[in-house]
Amino acid sequence: MSYDVFLSHSHVDKHYADAICHCLERAGVRCWVAPRDIRPSEDWAEAIINGMDQCRILLLIFSSHSNNSPQVRREVERSVNKGLTILPFRIEAVPPSKSLEYFISTQHWLDAFGRDLDASLAELLQCVTSVLGTRQQDEPRPQAALPPAATFIPAPAAPINVTPQLQDADLEPVALELARFVGPIARKLVKRASVAGRSRQDVIAAVALEIDDAAERRQFLSRCGAQLT
Secondary structure (H helix, E strand, O other): OOOOEEEEOOHHHHHHHHHHHHHHHHOOOOEEOOOOOOOOOOOHHHHHHHHHHOOOEEEEEEOHHHHOOHHHHHHHHHHHHOOOEEEEEEOOOOOOOHHHHHHHOOOOOEEOOOOOHHHHHHHHHHHHHHHHHHHHHHOOOOOOOOOOOOOOOOOOOOOOOOOOOOOHHHHHHHHHHHHHHHOOOHHHHHHHHOOOOOOHHHHHHHHHOOOOOHHHHHHHHHHHHHHHO
16 A cells, blocks of 8 residues: 655654544545554564655654654654655744754745644645645656567676675674664664675665764764774
8 A cells, every 4th residue: 555645743742643644534645654554563663664665745743842853853864865745744833953954944834833723734735735746747657668679699798796695693783883873773774775795884884874963973983893893
């Protein structure tokens, strides 16, 4: 099942998430929201990433609680990297933290505080359906099938030296170190970075980019470098 909107919120604001989800889904907009759409025994971090992969919009329910939530910040950061449209729905008049401001300062805000919630939800629905319609028009259309090309037999390829696939035992220490800085999503990020042909050093360099703070990134690289010696 595919979705349209990923709801990012603090658990303290669950009643707002429920109201928004009900409003959008009643109009046919499919929402992904935790914990409702996480299956029993499913890894939480992996479920978050899989949920984002199926959505086109991240709807940020912005409040003082989500503003200070590391989990919400990571969801916003990952959604930016994945090319999702970020739509902040502000329920409190608080300025964004510097880490969130970096990602959402240029976005159009919908303010729901100091006004009727039903009116805010109606405006939100109109904005969401407009974004979904625009993105659907921008998606590439399938090309017409081309006639089959002439059959040919390629020359034998030269032998290629392939780096052996890294094992879980090689990557677990890296994931544990990364978890100090990004939380439980670390294992998922390390697993994604460990594509065939990459060395352990390549994986470490790739996942280090997931750490926003430069000082923390250097600390992570230093600690992983100590492991390699």
